[in-house]
Amino acid sequence: MRATMLHGPGDIRFEEVPDPTISKPTDAIVKVIASCICGSDLWGYRGDNGPQEQATTIGHECLGEVVAVGSDARNFKVGDTVIVPFDHCDNTCIHCLAGNQQACVNLGFTGSGQGEYTLVNQIDGSCVKIDPPSPEQLPSLLTLADVMATGWHAAVAAGVRPGGTAVVVGDGAVGLLGVLSAATMGAEKVIALSRHEPRQKVATAFGATHIVAERGEDATKAVMELTNGTGADAVLECVGTEQSMTTAFDVARPGATVGFVGVPHGVKLPVRRMFTHNIGLAGGMAPVRRYLPDLLARVQSGAINPGLVFDLALPLEQVAAGYTAMADRTAIKVQLTY
Incomplete structure (x- = not known):
């Protein structure tokens, strides 16, 4: 063959x-x-x-x-x-x-x-x-x-709930379908982190209510402004890099869960923040x-x-x-x- x-x-x-x-x-x-x-x-x-x-x-x-x-x-x-x-x-x-x-x-x-x-x-x-x-x-x-099942797994692992706020880190196919999953599960506010206009359009079509084009500390600041300073109830990490994981924990509110499905490469976890803010990590291979x-x-x-x-x-x-x-x-x- x-x-x-x-x-x-x-x-x-x-x-x-x-x-x-x-x-x-x-x-x-x-x-x-x-x-x-x-x-x-x-x-x-x-x-x-x-x-x-x-x-x-x-x-x-x-x-x-x-x-x-x-x-x-x-x-x-x-x-x-x-x-x-x-x-x-x-x-x-x-x-x-x-x-x-x-x-x-x-x-x-x-x-x-x-x-x-x-x-x-x-x-x-x-x-x-x-x-x-x-x-x-x-x-x-x-x-x-x-890819759809993996985006769904990120939302399930993150604990997306009706009426809540979800942030999706990553605008690849998995991230975009994470947006669709969070919206389907009833999140009232779905914030997609995306720098690319074609991907922003797909995210919006899938149910994103807000788009954040910044990265790093600027992205965290933008999410905090959109969530009245509290952070997200659920965070979907759909990339697998050090920067994406850091951002995911930075935008998670105390008691939230980061649902990760990005294949990790060189990722170090912020264990101290996880401990002091009771932020959980769940997910993995779908x-x-x-x-x-x-x-x-x-x-x-x-x-x-x-x-x-x-x-x-x-x-x-x-x-x-x-x-x-x-x-x-x-x-x-x-x-x-x-």
């Missing part, structure tokens, strides 16, 4: 690789019909994950058609269309039953989502069956494999399967339209151009078409 390969910093190639094969009776193979580039893919693309010893397939957000199933598969058959959560789970282990599917004892990950086929571990527990999607609804359904049924129903009913986060669509063969566009911030999120 053909798939996207990361050979090193800035070196993305679309080339021939071995087809995935079923090695366990709970596995399945899915023919990808839609995928996309995730902001977390850019860490490796920029070389921020450290030295890379060999080329690897990349891509973890996709949906597709089941083309082969292992002998233990009970709930899916060849021909089914499925949403594939990036973090695979059996959905029956002690951690899954507690809502922590991202820590399943049989955890697996989508490894070639930006390719023609991908292997799914634990097909029965991981995937959710859908009807073949219309072109109009496909982008929103695709977000449920990761348990996508936990949220999928609810979010799917919201998409299918038209209650939310997270697919608006895609502002560029490219054929799969042009995936390298998609990485360039996202790295240069000329695109928020790139959908790959098949």
Whole structure:
């Protein structure tokens, strides 16, 4: 098959690789019909994950058609269309039953989502069956494999509540869908930190009531002015850098929680402020399967339209151009078409 390969910093190639094969009776193979580039893919693309010893397939957000199933598969058959959560789970282990599917004892990950086929571990527990999607609804359904569920997880972890104030740090796709999540959960004031006009427009469309374009201390000052000096009831940290985490804690009111979903790189926590102000930290990798049924129903009913986060669509063969566009911030999120 053909798939996207990361050979090193800035070196993305679309080339021939071995087809995935079923090695366990709970596995399945899915023919990808839609995928996309995730902001977390850019860490490796920029070389921020450290030295890379060999080329690897990349891509973890996709949906597709089941083309082969292992002998233990009970709930899916060849021909089914499925949403594939990036973090695979059996959905029956002690951690899954507690809502922590991202820590399943049989955890697996989508490894070639930006390719023609991908292997799914634990097909029965991981995937959710859908009807073949219309072109109009496909982008929103695709977000449920990761980015919408991750934005939702940030809001859940932060404790967004109806009538409260939420601040979203980060205007990438996850941050923008964090805005949508906070607004959907009923926050009365949703403050999006964003310096880029196209992203500000999406944030506003998703329910942001205020935009703060400043960074660092100036951003903190602006948020404090918008919250009458108290800070936010809930803060969604959707970047993963030292600056974003510092800002998140600086704008959190005493007793608030920072819900973090940005993959952390070089982050140090302000433990003294956390202690003196009783500010909590929760979140991490999203348990996508936990949220999928609810979010799917919201998409299918038209209650939310997270697919608006895609502002560029490219054929799969042009995936390298998609990485360039996202790295240069000329695109928020790139959908790959098949």
